[in-house]
Amino acid sequence: MSQSIGRNNVLLIFGIRVRYKTLAEGTFYCPHEGGDRSYRKRQARRWFTFFFIPLIPLKVLGEFIECQSCQSTYDQKVLTMPTAAAMMDNLANAMRQAVVSMITADGAIEDAEKEMGLEVMQRYTDTPYTMANLEEDLKDLKHGDLSGQLSNVAGMLNDPGKESLLVACVEIAAADGSIDEREMAQIEKAGAALGLTPVHLKGVILQAKEHLGLA
Numbered sequence: 001m002s003q004s005i006g007r008n009n010v011l012l013i014f015g016i017r018v019r020y021k022t023l024a025e026g027t028f029y030c031p032h033e034g035g036d037r038s039y040r041k042r043q044a045r046r047w048f049t050f051f052f053i054p055l056i057p058l059k060v061l062g063e064f065i066e067c068q069s070c071q072s073t074y075d076q077k078v079l080t081m082p083t084a085a086a087m088m089d090n091l092a093n094a095m096r097q098a099v100v101s102m103i104t105a106d107g108a109i110e111d112a113e114k115e116m117g118l119e120v121m122q123r124y125t126d127t128p129y130t131m132a133n134l135e136e137d138l139k140d141l142k143h144g145d146l147s148g149q150l151s152n153v154a155g156m157l158n159d160p161g162k163e164s165l166l167v168a169c170v171e172i173a174a175a176d177g178s179i180d181e182r183e184m185a186q187i188e189k190a191g192a193a194l195g196l197t198p199v200h201l202k203g204v205i206l207q208a209k210e211h212l213g214l215a
Helices: 076-080 084-104 111-124 131-140 147-154 159-174 181-193 198-211
Strands: 002-007 010-030 035-050 053-067
Touching (some): 010 053, 084 159, 111 131, 111 159, 159 181, 181 198
Antiparallel strands (some): 002 010
């Protein structure tokens, strides 16, 4: 918005303009493009202008997030969503804990279970994961209830993803030829943490056992 006043052949032009300022930059998950993208945190502010030159800052109208790829704009709450890279890291870390918990559930660490655990980890991480990494995790990660770890990633998995993770737990437990009560208890806790109903959980376990020739 601008106005002009002519007086004694002198043209005075003044007005109000909205200007945008970049406050910060980073990486976020863009809902429109469905992936990690660069963003700018932008601030909109009114300025008093004279001869189209901004001179006096006025009211801040607000701040928003702008995707540098598609230029879509979002409320700042979009930054609370984890990036795809962070979600994959969370899933890989949850699987590391799951592998350790399943290998150690029956109190005996078998080579066959470690081999299966390594195979499972290679499915769930894009970064190299070797037997040496697994041996370190077996020493450093505490065996325990998987509920907390798997609850954190349940929201990022659809039903087939949850089933695949649970089947991986069954495969590790069964790698030594059988699944004992302690291992089954861990598998059932894992399924509950992933949000599977008791009927769904029982069906996935039964199907996995049948596939492994244990039913």
